[in-house]
Amino acid sequence: MHETAEVAIIGGGVIGLTIARALALRGVRDVLVIERGSLGTESSFAAAGMLAPQAEANRPHEFFQLTCQSRDLYPALAAALLAETGIDIELETTGTLYLAFTEHDAAELDRRYQWQSEAGLALAKLSGDEARLLEPAVGAEVRAALRFPLDSQVENRRLLSALAVANEQLGVRLDTGTEVASLRVERGRVTGLETSRGFIASGRVVIAAGAWSSLLNAGDIALPNLRIKPVRGQMLCFAAYPRLCSHVIYSPRGYLVPRRDGRLLAGSTSEQAGFEKRVTAAGVHAILSAALEISPRVGALPMIDSWAGLRPRAGDTLPVLGPCAEIEGVFYATGHFRNGILLAPVTGEIIAAAIVDGRFPTRLEIFSPDRFRLLAVTG
Ligand SMILES: Cc1cc2nc3c(=O)[nH]c(=O)nc-3n(C[C@H](O)[C@H](O)[C@H](O)COP(=O)(O)OP(=O)(O)OC[C@H]3O[C@@H](n4cnc5c(N)ncnc54)[C@H](O)[C@@H]3O)c2cc1C
Numbered sequence: 001m002h003e004t005a006e007v008a009i010i011g012g013g014v015i016g017l018t019i020a021r022a023l024a025l026r027g028v029r030d031v032l033v034i035e036r037g038s039l040g041t042e043s044s045f046a047a048a049g050m051l052a053p054q055a056e057a058n059r060p061h062e063f064f065q066l067t068c069q070s071r072d073l074y075p076a077l078a079a080a081l082l083a084e085t086g087i088d089i090e091l092e093t094t095g096t097l098y099l100a101f102t103e104h105d106a107a108e109l110d111r112r113y114q115w116q117s118e119a120g121l122a123l124a125k126l127s128g129d130e131a132r133l134l135e136p137a138v139g140a141e142v143r144a145a146l147r148f149p150l151d152s153q154v155e156n157r158r159l160l161s162a163l164a165v166a167n168e169q170l171g172v173r174l175d176t177g178t179e180v181a182s183l184r185v186e187r188g189r190v191t192g193l194e195t196s197r198g199f200i201a202s203g204r205v206v207i208a209a210g211a212w213s214s215l216l217n218a219g220d221i222a223l224p225n226l227r228i229k230p231v232r233g234q235m236l237c238f239a240a241y242p243r244l245c246s247h248v249i250y251s252p253r254g255y256l257v258p259r260r261d262g263r264l265l266a267g268s269t270s271e272q273a274g275f276e277k278r279v280t281a282a283g284v285h286a287i288l289s290a291a292l293e294i295s296p297r298v299g300a301l302p303m304i305d306s307w308a309g310l311r312p313r314a315g316d317t318l319p320v321l322g323p324c325a326e327i328e329g330v331f332y333a334t335g336h337f338r339n340g341i342l343l344a345p346v347t348g349e350i351i352a353a354a355i356v357d358g359r360f361p362t363r364l365e366i367f368s369p370d371r372f373r374l375l376a377v378t379g
Helices: 014-025 062-071 074-085 103-118 128-134 156-169 210-215 281-294 296-300 337-356 362-367 370-378
Strands: 007-010 031-034 096-100 124-127 144-148 173-175 180-186 189-195 198-201 205-207 229-239 248-251 254-258 263-267 303-313 320-323 330-334
Touching: 007 014, 007 189, 014 031, 014 156, 014 330, 014 337, 062 337, 062 362, 074 156, 096 103, 096 128, 103 144, 124 128, 128 144, 156 173, 156 337, 189 205, 210 229, 210 303, 210 330, 229 281, 248 281, 254 281, 263 281, 281 296, 303 337, 320 337, 320 362, 330 337, 362 370
Parallel strands: 007 031, 007 205, 031 173, 096 248, 205 330
Antiparallel strands: 096 144, 124 144, 180 189, 189 198, 229 263, 229 303, 248 254, 254 263, 320 330
16 A cells, blocks of 8 residues: 555645645645655745845746736735734735945836836835935945835745644645655656655646756656756845844845844845855855945844755746646646745645646746747757
């Protein structure tokens, strides 16, 4: 006898956990999350929790629409998780400030302001003085700023705890300390997973294994070559009592994220360092320089923590979402790169709808795993 699951999800990060909850809420009875370590301890734990689609968007691409859609699902998700689990995920809606310190920064901000205001999006242009009036800790050299009132943040570690508890209450099985080695595929259809504690039979499998998604195989059968690579991000954490600022504050070189409990996060780096999750001297230096430029007051704060995580980036940097055409029953939810916390709610909805209703809207095809097959064919 071997174990079975109606849907087996590989990976217990924010993506796997959000999909599991969305499936259980749609009435799928036998959902299994398989996590080789502990739940939510990889990239999802390392993140800053910013929900800021507008702050960095340079054009109205389909990806931008997806990120805004997901951000707008957060208030309902936060309320539902509070009701289901009693855990407040600390959705902060103060807004995000994006600062310009150089002529080049100011030109970038102008372009962003131009297209977003023409598109009717909520944002305001501020002078340097206005930015400092709003956030007095901002450095005197600031030349201009944009304020995005709808871009927000969550405490991603509390989000992970809430998702784990919600899933448990919904009857989702959370199998930690179990590693998936490969998918078993017979006659073009997935039939289950070979794991470190034996075979698990399942006709529906979701690959949500973050930066490790491309390491999975299906024996002799080729999976789509998504070229998911880890992109290391380092983070520093300071104690700021009273709080240094109330907005999430970006510059083109870094960001500061104030938490409710007085922690102040400063990030981050983007490095190709394989699967090494180290905090390095060069990383600390780069983050500190950006943080001190945003606010020289950071220099007086005690540094209380530092960490690194691995963002999952696909070959073309877009997320990989939806059913796999080559192998029936396999669904992808990976490659969320810099936006996995932001994109979690919409990913949960998209994948649950694809599995339960067999629906995958045409507008989402640019995120489909099949795009890599087309690339392979056309060279
Ligand atoms: C420093 C930093 C800052 C970031 N800031 C933000 C931010 O502000 N906003 C935002 O939206 N995003 C941010 N991100 C990105 C975000 O963290 C990721 O996009 C997101 O966490 C990806 O979630 P995931 O569930 O796919 O991956 P993960 O959280 O990495 O989870 C994948 C899980 O799969 C498990 N796994 C892998 N292989 C196997 C296997 N074979 N068998 C069983 N289990 C397996 C892993 O152990 C892991 O727990 C940041 C990332 C970093 C590193």
